[in-house]
Amino acid sequence: MSALPPGSTIGILGGGQLGRMLALAAARLGLKAHVYTDVPGGACEVAAAATVAPFEDTARIRAFAENVDVVTYEFENVPLQAAAAAELAAPVRPGSKALAVAQDRLEEKTFISGLGIPVAPFAAVDGESSFDAAMCTIGPAGILKTRRLGYDGKGQVRIKSAGELVPAFESLGRAPSVLEGFVPFAFEVSVLVVRALSGETRFYDIPLNTHRNGILDTSTVPSPLPHEHAARAREIAGAIATALDYVGVLGVEMFYVPDGTEPLVVNEIAPRVHNSGHWTMDACLVSQFENHIRAVAGWPLGETDRHSDVTMTNLIGDDVDQWPALAAEAGVALHLYGKPEARPGRKMGHVNRLRPRR
Structure with missing residues (x-):
């Protein structure tokens, strides 16, 4: 594909501050930004156009994508079905594979370790049946993190002993999680x-x-x-x-x-x-x-x-x-x-x- 000429439109999924700064950067290059967001945000104020609708509305997502030249996103929790709907009408960059990997901590760690790249020790925690195996893999202390939607310290609990795992899992709403071992980093x-x-x-x-x-x-x-x-x-x-x-x-x-x-x-x-x-x-x-x-x-x-x-x-x-x-x-x-x-x-x-x- 040849480069999009000035005057082309970049579709941005998400209306927060990262989308705002992407829209401003696009404008510097003579490109327009069309933001799709479920909640009006700062990106809407600086973009050439904005659509406010649920990410679950795949018909609206596809209509949005039909009016832009390429689609990108400003946050990693864009629903996969939204990215797939956009991809029916325009290129989505980065692609949905990156979204799928980044949205699930277990998938992410499995993918990266599969490349031969070191990650912290980890074990899946899905319920009582997985507690003993997780503790055997990680040891008595670690960080329990929800597999999805955690950011900026949210969706995670530090545990210092085996007895803290059950209440930590309960505090996370029994959501599918990953227990990670501590890394003594500088x-x-x-x-x-x-x-x-x-x-x-x-x-x-x-x-x-x-x-x-x-x-x-x-x-x-x-x-x-x-x-x-x-x-x-x-x-x-x-x-x-x-x-x-x-x-x-x-x-x-x-x-x-x-x-x-x-x-x-x-x-x-x-x-x-x-x-x-x-x-x-x-x-x-x-x-x-x-x-x-x-x-x-x-x-x-x-x-x-x-x-x-x-x-x-x-x-x-x-x-x-x-x-x-x-x-x-x-x-x-x-x-x-x-x-x-x-x-x-x-x-x-x-x-x-x-x-x-x-």
């Missing part, structure tokens, strides 16, 4: 790989990530990850993207275990632009959002090199009330998502603090 890193229709891959610099209350707090580049391990991290992310026949930006979250047999252990993947890549909006000529649009539209990929060092800090909940001071602070790029109400745990925006590159 810090977390995330690799952002962008893969073109041609199979070409490029990588952004790997940030050092910190978390607060289970939610990403900061991402800083450069990170202290040694060069040889950074190269291995890119190799892992590229292998996953290739195995998924991926098109667009893929986030691969990993634990760094410098003293372990395997220094890099994959935690999870995100088949979309990623919060830990928001720093690219100001520290790179071509952000992760623009490169995602370039990839799904069949354009040449843009440069991923950074021109500055940077720390990205999320503005969560009432943090956004600091906007007057942040707007006045030198060296700070402020990005607000236009959300009307600040709630605990809600991402309201982010700031990028730039420094000369070392």
